[in-house]
Amino acid sequence: MSTFLQDHARTHMCGELREADVGETVTLMGWVDTHRDLGRLTFVDLRDRTGVTQLRFDPHHAEEIHDTADELRSEWCIAVVGEVVSRGANKNPDLPTGDVEVLPEKLQVFSRSKTPPFVIEDDPDTTEENRLRHRYLDLRRQPLQEAMLTRSETNGLTRNYLLDNGFVEFETPVLTRSTPEGARDYLVPSRIHPAKFYALPQSPQLFKQLLMISGFDRYFQIVKCFRDEDLRADRQPEFTQIDMEMSFVTPEDVIEVCEGLMASIFEGIHDIDVQPPFERMSYDEAMARFGMDNPDLRFGMEIVDISEAVADSEFRVFSGTVADGGVVRGLRVEGGVDKFSRAEIEELEDFVGVYGAKGLAWVKVKDDDWSGPIANFIAEDERAAIKEQMGAESGDLLMFVAAGTDVVCPALGHLREKLGDQLDLIDDEQFRFCWITDFPMFEEVDGELQPMHHPFTAPHPDDMDRLDGDPLDIRTQAYDLVLNGHEIGGGSIRIHRRDIQSKVFDLLGMSEEEAREKFGFLLDALEYGTPPHGGIAFGMDRLVMILTGADSIRQVIAFPKTTRAADLMAEAPGRVDDDQLEELHLRTVVDEDSD
């Protein structure tokens, strides 16, 4: 006996049928979206990833399947064979297929469904936890189906563009060795080598540089990377990069290729022209104007420095901070006088407190009258200077933070973004790219130098001679691509000279032995004719998140992890047998209650 599928091939998808198909006999397969049983007459909406088609089960038409039709419930997987008929006066204008319906003469139930733990609809009324436990059902929802398709298309557009531009696709090892710099590694024990471990790559950084040394000229890979750090809405322990590297290039060459890639992706996905070349801004400028190196340029409200104007102020918080080498900077909320109550401003004060600000000073400007707790301490000439510098007008609310730049920048930068969101200043139809350049090479953490990007980043050519001076003054040939306030990519020109690489390790307080221990194979390779090279890596998840308008990368990852790095569906991580541990020469030192 033959099966249904042997006898019947699907002829159409559920979102395809139109008036023009009336009269055809079609075979549809999919899931029961909803059923409406009107007694002798039953309607079923059949769904697949392309849409829904209404089925009409009319006992006059195919008596023998009617009983089965009445049993159909949500999420059953079925097939029907039937004629497409016009809905006549009963068309549904809200549905693309609403002009027609299918009159089944055959009905095949492939499999029944339990009552799903949440309704499969665009905006389900349930917790993310519940959805993640049943991700296979969550993924049936239209928004997630679309996100996955957008992700797939982005993959395709990326491959096509890079292959067309002479890039060679590689696969670098997933089992590699730990490089103790940077993020915490995910480790994999070795059965063959007791007490030794592989590490999953935080990025294929060293391998792609080696491929340049091997002469492949242009490398790319769409690749999983792993970092064992705490999660956020835009951070997962495993994430995907569009990784690229090019030989014999300047930053301009890399930037040009990337702009072409972005243009190709945005054209392909949204049919919009993102109009390269993109805006550029130095790191210093971004920090001064927006307080962060990933500024959202879709709205203004820039940060203004009023340190000079208040250096001698009677208000000790301001003058004292300036005297101690700090800064006083502020934001102007246009028309903010009526938009914020004292209690609401206090909430904002708590908000900046998170970033280490001791307080949020504020004044409300009404004509020439300033009100607010600090108003009385601000002298007439200071008011004039502040007003001029901030462009303040009557009705504006001015807010200030006084501290070191390490506090003021993040506090005001995040406050600016919060206000932009709260006051609805952001046009979410807009895609605003910006390159951030001229990053400092090092930052000081607890008195020690650390690389801002990674230790293979080449110094800026103009700063080469500063390698012997103050290393904190050295800028690099690094560049980040920022889109709508998200860092979506970052890269640099790499060091291709062994002597400069040694110098950098030296500045980082790393001995030659240590460097050898950690990056020996790269250092060796650098001694065999290394081409000048550089590259970049894009965060694919973040990019697709922005492309789809999602507000978390979990929405664009098929099987994401929770903020505690767990997969609620697969129940990973999980326990393993003692035998497995023994084989791997491992013993656990904590004995948690079994769960």
Added chain:
RNA sequence: GGGGUAGUAGUUCAGAUUGGUCAGAACGCCGGCCUGUCACGCCGGAGGCCGCGGGUUCGAGUCCCGUCUACCCCGCCA
């Protein structure tokens, strides 16, 4: 590691700063009726250890302590 929000039927929530009719609603589910629905409608029914563990009390969704889980943020993420 720290801060915040949430956790009561399958799902979303109510149950007021007063501890005692407090086991409730809606949707979903099950059964019945219904031939033009598309949030179908009408009638009936089943469903809960109030996240978990302690404590206070004659008595605890309710008060206290701890703990777990999800989400957001700080730290962390070369």
